[in-house]
Amino acid sequence: MIPEIGQFALILGLLLSLVMAVVPMVGAARSDIAMMRSGHSLAYGVLVLTIIAYACLTIAFVQSDFSVAYVAQNSNSVLPVQYKVAAVWGGHEGSMLLWVLMMCGWTAAVARFSRALPPALIARVLSVLGMILVGLFLFMLFTSNPFDRILPFSPTEGSDLNPLLQDPGMIFHPPLLYMGYVGFSVAFAFSIAALIGGHLDSSWARWTRPWTIVAWAFLSLGIALGSWWAYYELGWGGWWFWDPVENASFMPWLAGTALIHSLAVTEKRGLFKSWTILLAIFTFALSLLGTFLVRSGVLVSVHAFATDPARGSFILGFLVLVVGGSLLLYALRAPAVHNRVLFSWLSREAFLLWNNVVLVIVLAVVLLGTLYPLIADALNLGRVSVGPPYFNFFFVPLMGVLCVLLGLGISANWKKTPKDRLLKLWLKPQVLALVVALAFPFLFDGQFDWKAALAVYVASWVLFASLADWYTKTGNARTFGGRFGKVRASYYGMLLAHIGLAITAAGVTLNTIYSVERDVRMLPGDVQAIGHYEFRFDGVERVRGPNYMAVEGRVLVSHGGSEIGVLKPQKRNYFSGGNTMTEAAIDTDLFRDVFIALGDNMGKGAWSVRLQYKPFVVWIWLGALFMGIGGGVAVADKRYRRARAKAPVQAAPVLQSA
The missing domain is CATH 1.20.120 (Four Helix Bundle (Hemerythrin (Met), subunit A))
Known part of the structure; x- marks a missing residue:
């Protein structure tokens, strides 16, 4: 019943x-x-x-x-x-x-x-x-x-x-991810309502922005948690593989990031209104596209749902209806949009524009790499695989450019900033970032690596530029503690999100450069060393879980002669279906992970074991946590509540855009 x-x-x-x-x-x-x-x-x-x-x-x-x-x-x-x-x-x-x-x-x-x-x-x-x-x-x-x-x-x-x-990741990851996906529908609905009613003024952007930030924060946390879950659950030690289904959640995040910045310009300066509307439409459209990719059966992925083509056809038709109807409405309203207000190229809105251009280029790269194999297969051009080399070739330098622009733009004023003032504001963060970047490789690894230095420079530049801007904006406070009340909550949310991006970027790059991995055959008593760590294999034992039996390894990990602890990776065999799963064992601190996964039984007491030393990998998810918290802090700003409270009812203004 x-x-x-x-x-x-x-x-x-x-x-x-x-x-x-x-x-x-x-x-x-x-x-x-x-x-x-x-x-x-x-x-x-x-x-x-x-x-x-x-x-x-x-x-x-x-x-x-x-x-x-x-x-x-x-x-x-x-x-x-x-x-x-x-x-x-x-x-x-x-x-x-x-x-x-x-x-x-x-x-x-x-x-x-x-x-x-x-x-x-x-x-x-x-x-x-x-x-x-x-x-x-x-x-x-x-x-x-x-x-x-x-x-x-x-x-x-x-x-x-x-x-x-x-796995516990199953309890938290899908709800967080879906909250982000679905949340972008609110920005979409506000945009369509504004097009219908003609309310494309700065108030509309102020009302829309907090909903978009909340959705973006949830999606950031959902993607990060999914990455962490795959990292420890799949046993391979990777945190991102550019899988098409991973990309399906990443594309709305990129579009949503651009949308948040575009809304800021529309709210503050009344510019980029048409651009903001289009971003709202495409952000939600990409959320629906992700739904289609995951549920249509067109992709083979560990993340995808096995579904029949009828479901994919329904979602595709719904996607076409939503996007096509929205763009048709936009086209009908476009004649009422006229351009106005020029801005200086040394203004905050100019840097935000360039940030959005880079984000859209990155989005186009990811979208093309995700859909091209499907298009090629549909056109009988053969099965084509687009893997990490393609994405990394474009993504890494473009994100570096984005971080540099981010640090440059945070110090700029709205409308126009004197060149001399900008150069003065940029000088100290640049010098500090350069010193840290040049010193880091020697301090960490004892030798210079230009890629590591460049990564640290970019991340340090964002960090120091953000802190310098905060210090400048709160410079007339009498005490250090008094500085924290000088700016709005939305400003602190922005700082946390930007610093989080810098932390994630540093974690991604440094982990890629300095990670060490070995697949070895180990007998009880064997010792292997990687990355200044020693691993002694002490054999396996059988353990029972609530719905599985497992073979559990025991590996003693030491560093510099001091024991860190015993890690216990498992191979689990589930009662229903007999599925075998790998459960990695990980020792974590702020600056590195030691990752161990148990492989196959090679006979005579020997086992294949994957040993990994992964420096700074935790920073990837720590930065995402900063971004999510930053979104929460930003929407706590009192001005959004005041905006809802005032909200005058007025005649629909003429649509305007830059």
Whole structure:
């Protein structure tokens, strides 16, 4: 009975979404306050119904109701309860329900926190979000229903959750990632509503920006957590492989980063409005494209869902409808857009423009590398593989340019900055960055490496330029502590995000340069040394987990004659299906990881063992954490609350853009 309640809740959710897609929009056209305000109640109603459906599916998993096909395919009775709960989003159907739940949550949040904004604008925003929800509900009910039954003969046991997903990363990574994906729909909805109503002023950008920052922060954390999960779970010690599905989440992040900066210029200076609208459209479109790539079956990836082509066709049609309709609306409004306001090339908006140009170029490189094999296969040009060498060749130098521009632009003023002042502000950070860069290779490795020096220079430049700008902006404070109250929370959020990018960039480059890896054959008592670390293999023993048996190795790790500890990598064999998984053992500190993975049994007590010394790898995820925290700090700025509180209702201004 519980699955039927969930099914009924989804059907009602579809019907309410249809009403939300139509009634508020009609109300905005007729200036009918009651119809416009109905969108708020409808948003709450759809959320409640989706929560009911989600709770029903969760109960089915916890109770091991194998009459539900999705439960039978992704769980079994011995699965630990925390993974039964996480298994709700462990497959295609349940993850789509999670997607819809989060979409409803974002929609209800817009209804709740935007009451003071112009009623017509919010009515159109909620209506656009309702249209998206209609498409998602239709997709779920007709192609991906999580409540389909296996009747009358239900299995007595389930197939189990994929062993790769039986990990704490499964509990946190998908929700964070989906919060970012789905969150960009709000910026998209605000953009479409602004195009329809003509409200393309700085206030529109101020209302849109916090929603975009929150979505970007969630996506940053989701991508980072997914990278870390793959790093320790897959046993290979890599943190990014330019897999097409990895790229599917990275492309909206790049577009979203450009969108945040473009919104800042639109809010502060009234420029780049058309550019901002297009970025909002394409950021959400890339989120939908990622959904298509993951769920269509066109990709073979450890991250992809195995689905049938009918689902891919539906998503592709939905993507074409959303993007095509949005661009058509933009084209119809384009004649009303006229250019105005020139700006100095030594202004902050100019540097932000160049930042966005670089980000879009990087996005184009990643998009081309991701889609080209699919296009070539579709055109019968043969199967083509685009791997890390292609991406790294373009990505590394372009991101270096981006970091340099970031450090340059943070010191510039809006409108125009005197050249002499900029040169003075840049001098000290440049000198400090150069000193640190030249000294680092000798201090770390005892010899000079120009690639390491260049990486440290770029990261140090961003760090010192950010700190110097903060010091300059708070220079008239009487005490050091008093400096922290001199600037807005959004400014500190920006600083944290920029410093986080510098930390991640340094971690990526230095880890690539200094990592050491060896695959060795080891007998009990054998000792191997890499990267000034010694590894003594003390054999293996069998251990039992809740739903698996494992062979667990024991490796004593030493450095400089001092014991660090015993690491215990495992090879797990799961009871259901007999799947064998590698569980790496990792010793971590701020400046390095020691990574050990147990390979195959080579007979006579010998095992293949992968030993890795990975300096600065933790910085990759530490920087992402800084970026996520920076996003949270930025949206705490009081001016966004004041903007919602004031929000005057005014006649639609003439569309303008630079």
